[in-house]
Amino acid sequence: MMGGGFPPMQGQGNTNTNMGNNNGGTMIMPNPSMNANAAPQGMTGMGPNGMPMPVGAVPGMVAPQPMPAVSAGETVQEQRKSSVGEIIILVVVCLIAAGAIAAAVYFFVQWNNLKTSYDTDKGDAVATAIKEQQEKDEANFEQREKTNTVQFTGPSDFGSISFYYQKTWNVYIKSDGSNNSDYEAYFSKSAVDPIDDEASRYALRFSIRQAQSSDVMTEYNSLVTEGKLSASQFSSDNNQLSGTRYEGKITDSISGEVLVFKVNDKTAILQTDSMNYRDDFETLIKTLRKNS
Helix, strand or coil: CCCCCCCCCCCCCCCCCCCCCCCCCCCCCCCCCCCCCCCCCCEEEECCCCCEEECCCCCCCCCCCCCCCCCHHHHHHHHHHHHHHHHHHHHHHHHHHHHHHHHHHHHHHHHHHHHHHHHHHHHHHHHHHHHHHHHHHHHHHHHHHHHHEEEEECCHHHCCEEEEEECCCEEEEEEECHHHCCEEEEEECCCCCCCCCCCCCCCEEEEEECCCHHHHHHHHHHHHHCCCEEEEEEECCCCCCEEEEEEEECCCCCEEEEEEEEECCEEEEEEECCHHHHHHHHHHHCCCEECC
16 A cells, blocks of 8 residues: 555446555546436436436336316315205205105005095995895795795785785684674694683784774783883884784793784784794794785
8 A cells, every 4th residue: 555545446446547646645537437428316318308217217208297286265166066966966866755755645545545435336236236135035035935825814994914824824713803893813833722722822813903002012011011021113024014022921821922013093913822933923924014
């Protein structure tokens, strides 16, 4: 090492030339490998315009430009536009929902009205069908009864009361009502028992008394008061005849049913002497008529 000199710089080899030691130092010569036009660190080279190009850039490619800055006023205005749009959408949705609800209510009311009308028409049709069937059944019943029964008709002076009874029954007319007397007829499924025998029982007793109905019913009403009979209102199928129906203990030895109704200025009485004849009695009184 020469006095006052510096050691050679690392990486430069021995290319440094000792220019003299008149000042006791060593001069460093520039590295011939360094180019004055070399790109700075991180750049690939110089662009056509003489500006350094970033690493990875292709000559002729335009460098990305920075985004323009947005002012605070523009941001608030955009937020307001967004809020107005959301409000409009919400209003439209609400209107659609309200319209859908209104339409649903309207169609429900229409459906309910149609259902009510249908149920009413159906009910009327059913009632009409039932009535027609009842009339048909009644006509068939009367026709059938006429086939198995025979009509009985009282004297014209006593209202010509008629009804149908079984063909197999026997009839005995004790009094025809002449000479201002009562009319009396007795019906039995077998031979008619003696009339004056208290032990005799009849399927039907038919009589028309020369008395007011109020006076006749007083006798039976007293038995109702005593608790021996029960009373109810009666009306014939064609509403020609109406009166009172009694059921229970008619006498001390007879329990049955009695039907009392007015015929002009007289009173008609139908009586069965036993509950064993009740079905026949029910069938018979359904055919009661007052003939003109």
